[in-house]
Amino acid sequence: MSGPVRSCSTECADDGDDASGTGRATYDARMADMTETTPGWLAPNELEQMRARMPILYVDAVPVRVDDSGEVTHIGLLLRIGPEGTVSRTLVSGRVQHHERVRDALLRHLEKDLGPMALPRIPASLQPFTVAEYFPTLGITPYHDPRQHAVSLAYVVPVAGDCRPRQDALDLVWFTPQEASSPQLQEEMPGGQGVLLKQALAHAGCLS
Amino acid sequence: MSGPVRSCSTECADDGDDASGTGRATYDARMADMTETTPGWLAPNELEQMRARMPILYVDAVPVRVDDSGEVTHIGLLLRIGPEGTVSRTLVSGRVQHHERVRDALLRHLEKDLGPMALPRIPASLQPFTVAEYFPTLGITPYHDPRQHAVSLAYVVPVAGDCRPRQDALDLVWFTPQEASSPQLQEEMPGGQGVLLKQALAHAGCLS
Amino acid sequence: MSGPVRSCSTECADDGDDASGTGRATYDARMADMTETTPGWLAPNELEQMRARMPILYVDAVPVRVDDSGEVTHIGLLLRIGPEGTVSRTLVSGRVQHHERVRDALLRHLEKDLGPMALPRIPASLQPFTVAEYFPTLGITPYHDPRQHAVSLAYVVPVAGDCRPRQDALDLVWFTPQEASSPQLQEEMPGGQGVLLKQALAHAGCLS
Amino acid sequence: MSGPVRSCSTECADDGDDASGTGRATYDARMADMTETTPGWLAPNELEQMRARMPILYVDAVPVRVDDSGEVTHIGLLLRIGPEGTVSRTLVSGRVQHHERVRDALLRHLEKDLGPMALPRIPASLQPFTVAEYFPTLGITPYHDPRQHAVSLAYVVPVAGDCRPRQDALDLVWFTPQEASSPQLQEEMPGGQGVLLKQALAHAGCLS
Numbered sequence: 001m002s003g004p005v006r007s008c009s010t011e012c013a014d015d016g017d018d019a020s021g022t023g024r025a026t027y028d029a030r031m032a033d034m035t036e037t038t039p040g041w042l043a044p045n046e047l048e049q050m051r052a053r054m055p056i057l058y059v060d061a062v063p064v065r066v067d068d069s070g071e072v073t074h075i076g077l078l079l080r081i082g083p084e085g086t087v088s089r090t091l092v093s094g095r096v097q098h099h100e101r102v103r104d105a106l107l108r109h110l111e112k113d114l115g116p117m118a119l120p121r122i123p124a125s126l127q128p129f130t131v132a133e134y135f136p137t138l139g140i141t142p143y144h145d146p147r148q149h150a151v152s153l154a155y156v157v158p159v160a161g162d163c164r165p166r167q168d169a170l171d172l173v174w175f176t177p178q179e180a181s182s183p184q185l186q187e188e189m190p191g192g193q194g195v196l197l198k199q200a201l202a203h204a205g206c207l208s
Numbered sequence: 209m210s211g212p213v214r215s216c217s218t219e220c221a222d223d224g225d226d227a228s229g230t231g232r233a234t235y236d237a238r239m240a241d242m243t244e245t246t247p248g249w250l251a252p253n254e255l256e257q258m259r260a261r262m263p264i265l266y267v268d269a270v271p272v273r274v275d276d277s278g279e280v281t282h283i284g285l286l287l288r289i290g291p292e293g294t295v296s297r298t299l300v301s302g303r304v305q306h307h308e309r310v311r312d313a314l315l316r317h318l319e320k321d322l323g324p325m326a327l328p329r330i331p332a333s334l335q336p337f338t339v340a341e342y343f344p345t346l347g348i349t350p351y352h353d354p355r356q357h358a359v360s361l362a363y364v365v366p367v368a369g370d371c372r373p374r375q376d377a378l379d380l381v382w383f384t385p386q387e388a389s390s391p392q393l394q395e396e397m398p399g400g401q402g403v404l405l406k407q408a409l410a411h412a413g414c415l416s
Numbered sequence: 417m418s419g420p421v422r423s424c425s426t427e428c429a430d431d432g433d434d435a436s437g438t439g440r441a442t443y444d445a446r447m448a449d450m451t452e453t454t455p456g457w458l459a460p461n462e463l464e465q466m467r468a469r470m471p472i473l474y475v476d477a478v479p480v481r482v483d484d485s486g487e488v489t490h491i492g493l494l495l496r497i498g499p500e501g502t503v504s505r506t507l508v509s510g511r512v513q514h515h516e517r518v519r520d521a522l523l524r525h526l527e528k529d530l531g532p533m534a535l536p537r538i539p540a541s542l543q544p545f546t547v548a549e550y551f552p553t554l555g556i557t558p559y560h561d562p563r564q565h566a567v568s569l570a571y572v573v574p575v576a577g578d579c580r581p582r583q584d585a586l587d588l589v590w591f592t593p594q595e596a597s598s599p600q601l602q603e604e605m606p607g608g609q610g611v612l613l614k615q616a617l618a619h620a621g622c623l624s
Numbered sequence: 625m626s627g628p629v630r631s632c633s634t635e636c637a638d639d640g641d642d643a644s645g646t647g648r649a650t651y652d653a654r655m656a657d658m659t660e661t662t663p664g665w666l667a668p669n670e671l672e673q674m675r676a677r678m679p680i681l682y683v684d685a686v687p688v689r690v691d692d693s694g695e696v697t698h699i700g701l702l703l704r705i706g707p708e709g710t711v712s713r714t715l716v717s718g719r720v721q722h723h724e725r726v727r728d729a730l731l732r733h734l735e736k737d738l739g740p741m742a743l744p745r746i747p748a749s750l751q752p753f754t755v756a757e758y759f760p761t762l763g764i765t766p767y768h769d770p771r772q773h774a775v776s777l778a779y780v781v782p783v784a785g786d787c788r789p790r791q792d793a794l795d796l797v798w799f800t801p802q803e804a805s806s807p808q809l810q811e812e813m814p815g816g817q818g819v820l821l822k823q824a825l826a827h828a829g830c831l832s
Contacts, residue, residue, distance in 0.1 A: 042261055050258055053250055055265045055304050057359055069727040070746030096263050099357050101341060101348065103693040121745060122694030124780050124828045125753065126339040130621060131361060133309060133334075140309065142624065149307050151265055153339060156748050195623060202618030204748045205546060207611060208558065277519040278538030311485040329537060330486030332572050332620045333545065338829060350832065364540050403831060410826030412540045413754060415819060416766065458677055466674055469666060471720050473679045473775055512679050515773050517757060517764065542755040547777060549725060549750075556725065565723050567681055569755060 051148035058152035059105050060132060060193075061092040062200040063114060065174065066158045072204045074174040075197070077189075078113060078165060089173070089188045091196065093152065102126055102153060110157060114172060119161030128153040129203040132196050143192035156200050177206035259356035266360035267313050268340060268401075269300040270408040271322060273382065274366045280412045283388045283405070284371060285397075286321060287379040297381070297396045299404065301360065310334055310361060318365060322380060327369030336361040337411040340404050351400035364408050385414035467564035474568035475521050476548060476609075477508040478616040479530060481590065482574045488620045490590040491613070493605075494529060494581060505589070505604045507612065509568065518542055518569060526573060530588060535577030544569040545619035548612050559608035572616050593622035675772035682776035683730050684756060684817075685716040686824040687738060689798065690782045696828045698798040699821070701813075702737060702789060713797070713812045715820065717776065726750055726777060734781060738796060743785030752777040753827040756820050767816035780824050801830035 042050070050056065063076035077089040094109035096102060103122050110120040132152040134145035143152075165172045179185060181201060186194035201207040250258070258264065271284035285297040302317035304310060311330050318328040340360040342353035351360075373380045387393060389409060394402035409415040458466070466472065479492035493505040510525035512518060519538050526536040548568040550561035559568075581588045595601060597617060602610035617623040666674070674680065687700035701713040718733035720726060727746050734744040756776040758769035767776075789796045803809060805825060810818035825831040 046261065050262055052306070053254065054258055054262070054306050055308070057263045057265050064748060066746075066748055068746075069725070069731050070748055071727060072748050096359065098260070098262050099343065099345070100263070101693070102339060102359065103695060107693050121782070122690075122692070124688060124690055124694055124696050124782055126341075126829055127335065127337060127753075127827065128339070129335060129749065129751075130619070131310060131334040131336070135307065137307070141621070151304065151310065158745070158748055198614075198623055199618040199621075202615040202623065203546070203751065205557070205615075205750055207614055207618065272540060274538075274540055276538070277517070277523050278540050279519060280540050309485070311487060315485050329574070330482075330484070332480060332482055332486050332488050332574055334621055335545075335619065337541065337543075338827070349829070366537070366540055406822075406831055407826040407829075410823040410831065411543065411754070413542055413765070413823075415822055415826065462677065466678055468722070469670065470674055470678070470722050471681045471724070473681050512775065514676070514678050515759065515761070516679070518755060518775065542757075543751065543753060544755065545751060547726060547750040547752070551723065553723070567720065567726065 055133075055149045055151045057096040058093060058134075058150045059096060059102060059109060060152045060154040060196060061106055061110055061120075061157045062155070062197060063092055063110070063118075063120070063157055063159045063163070063172075064204070070158075072156075072177055072201075072206050074176060075180045075201070076114070076159070076163060076172050076174050077180075077185075077197075079171040079173055087188055088190050089185065089193075090190070091193050092157075093193075095150075106155060106157065110159070113165060113170070114159060115162070115164035115166070117162040117164065118159045121158045121160065123155055123157070126153075128155055130154050130196070130199050132192070134191060141192070142195040145191055154196055154200065156204055177201055177204075178208050181208050263357045263359045265304045266301060266342075266358045267304060267310060267317060268360045268362040268404060269314055269318055269328075269365045270363070270405060271300055271318070271326070271328070271365055271367045271371070271380075272412070278366075280364075280385055280409075280414050282382040282384060283409070284322070284367065284380050284382050285388075285393075285405075286373060287381055295396055296398050297393065297401075298398070299401050300365075301401075303358075314363060314365065318367070321373060321378070322367060323370070323372035323374070325370040325372065326367045329366045329368065331363055331365070334361075336363055338362050338404070338407050340400070342399060349400070350403040353399055362404055362408065364412055385409055385412075386416050389416050471565045471567045473512040474509060474550075474566045475512060475518060475525060476568045476570040476612060477522055477526055477536070477573045478571070478613060479508055479526070479534070479536070479573055479575045479579070479588075480620070486574075488572075488593055488617075488622050490592060491596045491617070492530070492575065492579060492588050492590050493596075493601075493613075495587040495589055503604055504606050505601065505609075506606070507609050508573075509609075511566075522571060522573065526575070529581060529586070530575060531578070531580035531582070533578040533580065534575045537574045537576065539571055539573070542569075544571055546570050546612070546615050548608070550607060557608070558611040561607055570612055570616065572620055593617055593620075594624050597624050679773045679775045681720045682717060682758075682774045683720060683726060683733060684776045684778040684820060685730055685734055685744075685781045686779070686821060687716055687734070687742075687744070687781055687783045687787070687796075688828070694782075696780075696801055696825075696830050698800060699804045699825070700738070700783065700787060700796050700798050701804075701809075701821075703795040703797055711812055712814050713809065713817075714814070715817050716781075717817075719774075730779060730781065734783070737789060737794070738783060739786070739788035739790070741786040741788065742783045745782045745784065747779055747781070750777075752779055754778050754820070754823050756816070758815060765816070766819040769815055778820055778824065780828055801825055801828075802832050805832050 064072045065074040067073055080088050092109050092113045096105040106122050132143045132154050133141045134143040134150040135141055136146055136149055138144050163172050180197060198207060272280045273282040275281055288296050290296060300317050300321045304313040314330050340351045340362050341349045342351040342358040343349055344354055344357055346352050371380050388405060480488045481490040483489055496504050508525050508529045512521040522538050548559045548570050549557045550559040550566040551557055552562055552565055554560050579588050596613060614623060688696045689698040691697055704712050706712060716733050716737045720729040730746050756767045756778050757765045758767040758774040759765055760770055760773055762768050787796050804821060822831060
């Protein structure tokens with residue numbers, strides 16, 4: 001790909017490509033390192049084409065801190081600042097690539113968003129706590145992605161290590177389950193991810 | 209299969225398009241009624257193209273009979289006769305289309321394979337009992353699909369009504385859980401669907 | 417409740433014995449038909465003794481109406497009027513008896529609370545959507561039962577038939593998922609069953 | 625407790641009290657350290673009495689080793705030698721005590737059987753992969769416990785640390801998923817725990 005890349009929908013090996021479509025502003029910086037020839041990636045126009053024709057498979061991970069008994073003590077949410085300074089908080093989310101296992105996609109997106117020292121504990125079972133269907137049309141499900149029909153397998157993933165989100169306008173903030181259930185925080189989560197977070201809390205038995 | 213087969217891998221709204229790729233012989237008969245211009249469907253070359261670039265989202269349904277207490281008494285498997293007379297047995301399986309909910313895809317494929325009077329009881333929760341990853345390469349997971357990388361959400365679906373599989377070389381046979389676990393029947397299930405069936409039996413508490 | 421109450425905590429084959437302990441006022445009417453010698457039941461003092469020494473196994477069922485695609489359209493809650501006229505709403509709940517299967521306990525309690533024509537569809541899998549731990553001490557979990565330490569397997573159970581709750585001060589009211597999530601209704605559910613209901617809604621993908 | 629303890633059904637804070645009842649031979653050695661007055665425990669005759677009247681709540685844990693992507697590589701089974709030298713292999717299993725959370729019971733039994741350095745990763749969600757109903761009568765379910773009606777919540781638990789089973793005739797042996805599915809090993813697992821193990825393997829996607 002030659003010349004300046006401004007395209008919000010560039011593939012970029014899914015970096016920042018969360019299912020609710022809020023991470024677009026961070027794409028450009030990453031593009032410098034990438035080439036179109038990396039196997040398994042899609043050229044921008046190819047992805048666009050497929051998004052219009054098929055549901056796209058995603059994973060959503062809810063990063064949590066747990067105590068020795070496995071109980072969730074904190075939930076980690078990525079902080080992003082939009083073009084107009086709006087705050088949004090998102091889960092770890094991204095596309096599953098061709099010939100990539102779901103657990104490898106989970107690991108890849110967690111490493112990408114939380115850094116290489118996060119030590120995520122990918123679940124032993126692939127049974128997700130739910131399947132989130134992001135439609136480009138509002139109101140069909142609680143989830144919405146204007147770019148595409150994305151179907152996301154959602155997992156609660158304990159992370160034991162040191163989380164260092166990438167520098168480009170991202171931060172990771174830890175919330176208690178009670179804080180994570182609050183209406184205020186819910187409003188900062190776009191595309192229905194607030195609902196998905198509540199489902200994760202319910203699954204982990206810490207929804208209040 | 210006699211005569212010229214123009215489009216063995218034709219989309220056909222996924223009819224017979226089970227995830228393990230064994231229902232191809234039945235495509236032709238169905239093609240007569242279809243046009244490639246139906247919205248939401250893919251032209252043959254489009255589907256081919258996408259299969260080479262992205263994981264394709266599927267659903268697998270294990271049709272079961274249950275008693276009043278919900279216990280599985282029988283499992284329904286589709287019978288297919290291959291080109292050389294080989295018997296294969298498959299689950300109800302098919303692709304999720306663009307802008308189609310997973311539960312609607314389940315309903316559509318169950319109706320297509322079991323007939324309009326089967327009265328399937330689609331689960332209230334979308335949480336699948338497992339996620340089956342069919343790879344075009346053997347040995348990565350227990351599941352295999354030479355055509356594509358398909359990721360399938362798998363559900364046990366009680367059917368209460370009268371099942372009449374479509375006429376084209378298909379039949380539906382009911383087995384007890386014990387029969388369904390037998391090595392002989394397992395061998396008749398291609399693409400790892402025997403393993404998926406055992407996972408369903410395990411989930412329903414009737415694996416022996 | 418007027419007059420001498422001989423056995424408020426009488427076993428009564430668990431009738432009205434919901435896990436949050438709010439159905440006690442309805443025990444007396446039922447006692448007329450029962451004897452303490454029915455096999456499998458416990459004499460009042462025996463149950464009291466065990467409640468002080470062991471966790472007691474319960475089931476909680478969330479009765480729902482679903483459409484053809486399995487999506488939850490309504491949730492049924494039992495209405496109870498307390499001694500001072502306070503309204504409380506509860507799930508279908510009760511103890512698992514000695515030598516009784518969990519699915520038979522589910523069926524028994526659903527029939528008892530919703531009548532013989534409710535046609536509940538007991539799940540094919542015993543995997544509950546959560547395990548609710550009711551402690552006699554407040555604050556350990558979201559669930560509370562002053563009488564005992566009860567551990568309850570919780571299921572969403574579609575009911576297809578005609579629901580006629582028993583006459584003794586009970587009614588069954590159907591709510592939309594949105595109504596069921598409302599703070600007002602949550603406040604009417606004692607013992608943490610409001611949280612359990614939200615977990616059920618989250619599991620079924622209809623928590624708002 | 626003074627004098628020689630021969631009673632197989634002694635409470636002993638559940639040590640060795642696996643749901644299938646095969647660990648009895650190891651009770652005696654442990655009794656030396658215990659007193660009947662420890663809060664939360666039951667005197668032998670009390671437990672006997674309750675076992676005849678109520679289902680007893682258990683947990684079953686399947687200890688596994690996982691790789692970085694969460695995939696199960698090995699399953700740990702406890703080795704026990706019966707009175708006549710018969711080999712039996714069991715899961716980590718034990719009773720939930722009064723006023724004890726399920727996750728604390730899991731932790732306690734895993735520490736007891738695998739030692740204090742096993743570092744078990746108790747699941748964030750209490751949703752078990754199945755509920756195993758051990759009946760004193762054969763043939764009602766695949767699980768059997770001659771002593772009692774036990775209902776067990778079953779979990780797959782990754783253990784990251786060093787496992788040192790207690791010395792009294794126990795050992796812990798790690799098997800590959802394929803070995804764990806073998807008929808030979810299945811035969812060495814009493815009380816239906818072989819079936820439960822297969823359900824765990826199915827849940828983790830490694831049943832062959």
